[in-house]
Amino acid sequence: MSFLISLAVLSALIFFHELGHYFAARAMGVRIEVFSIGFGKKIASFNRWGSEWRLALIPLGGYVRMKGQDDSDPTKKSYDNDSYNVKTPLQKIFILLAGPLANFVLAFFLYFVIALGGPNILSAVIGKVVENSPAHAAALETNDTIRSINGVEITTWEEMAKFIELSDGSLKLEVQRGKEIKQIILTPKITQTTNIFNEVIEKKMIGIGSAGVTHKLNLGISETLSYATKQTIFASTLIFSGLKKLLFGEVPANELGGVISIVKLTSDASEAGWMSVLFFAALISVNLGVLNLLPIPALDGGHIMFNLYEFLFRREVNEAIMIKLTIVGWVILFSLMGLGLYNDINRLIG
Template structure:
């Protein structure tokens, strides 16, 4: 069941990405020959609006094949009026950007739906207290609820963590314990920990862990939109940062995940309900948008670079160079996919 859910999620995200390219191409007067979800042998297809719409055997991507544009053979070009090749570099860049932008728009929509349903978020309820930590010395205990820090009201665990991390000096922490309000005075301590990229960092902490208690956010219409925007921007920033760290070697290559990880995480998300599946789908949608903007010739970002070259120098890039770089781009992509699957298998085998 989890595999089917993962397949449906991936296919839907790919569909929206390619739909962005499709509508942008049609808007620019470019004839779209094929709209495919998946690669390889055709499983099913139909013809509508002059385009062949098909589902292929390997569901790890998709493509829109426009007249005069074929990644499998960059030398195939057409200079008819409805061809991709006769459009200006700006028009072609618009078509190329439309796919990733569709993924960002879809992520926003998914986060908006999550916001409407009342997203669950960690409450500032203390679980474990580290022995000899500032919290332990101040007398904080499990099941204490943090109500405010230095008179600033605290609603979520994230609010509390950010306030502690950016604080200066001592903190007056107001807690709710057994229906009574108490105040505890303590000073955060810079402690070694790991971040979301598994890097060791120094961070101000007080030595407490979450109890895992959650509550639903009640959002106004304007807060719902703000939530969707903030989550989309956060996801984009996180993925861009992760990619940068992976490229420069700050994050080891063994952290890269593949399709098996996607299936597993989708399965885990499904166990927590459809809201979790939507949140994961939004994150993967942003991931697709970001990855397709990378300047790798086989991706949208690579084609954008070729068109920027044409726009700046008023001539197309050499066909021989385009073909060589495209082959190199596919080699990079398949290598990354292989590495991701290899890491996934290693994780499964422990």
């Protein structure tokens, strides 16, 4: 059941991406010949609104085939009034941007729904106290709750960690231990740790771990909008940072995941409840939006790059060069997919 939920989530995200292209193209007067969820052999289809709506065998993507545009053969062009080829570079860029934009909008909506439902967030409750750390020296204990730092109220673990990381000098902690309130003074020290990309970094810490206690965030309308905006921006920057680190070798290539990882993580999220599914779906949606903006000819970003060239230099990219770049783009894309699949299989075997 969880596997089917994973496929349904992935297909829905792809559907919204392609729907963005579809509506933008229709708005620009371009005919959509095929709207497909999945690749390969067609297993079901119907014709409506001048397009063939298709479900294909391999549910690992999707596409809209516009009149005059075919990634499998860039030489296939049409110069009819309802063709993609007769549109201006800016109109084409608008159509191309609409897919990734739909993913960002969908992610914002999902984060908004999560915020309305009251997302769970880590409380500032101490679990492990590291020996010979500032926290250990100050006699902090497991299950202590940090209520404030230097007079500033602390409500979440994230707030506490950020305050400590950016601190300068000693800190005065108000700590609740059972029914007792204690005032504790300590000084953070720079310590080696790992970040979300598994890189070794140094930052100010006091030597405590979370107890895993959570509480619900009760947000008003303005706070809900702020939460959705911040989460969408954070997810986008996180993915951009991860791609940059992979590109420059700061993160090993074996950290790259493929479709099996996506299905497995979505499956795990479904077992944790609908809130986890929505949260992970929002993250994948942002991921799809960001990845499709990469300047790889087989992706939206590559086509945007070609149209920017045409807009700036008032001429189309040489057809032979475009074909070669498109082939290179497909090679890069399939190589990345193959590497992700290889890493997924290694993790499963491991």
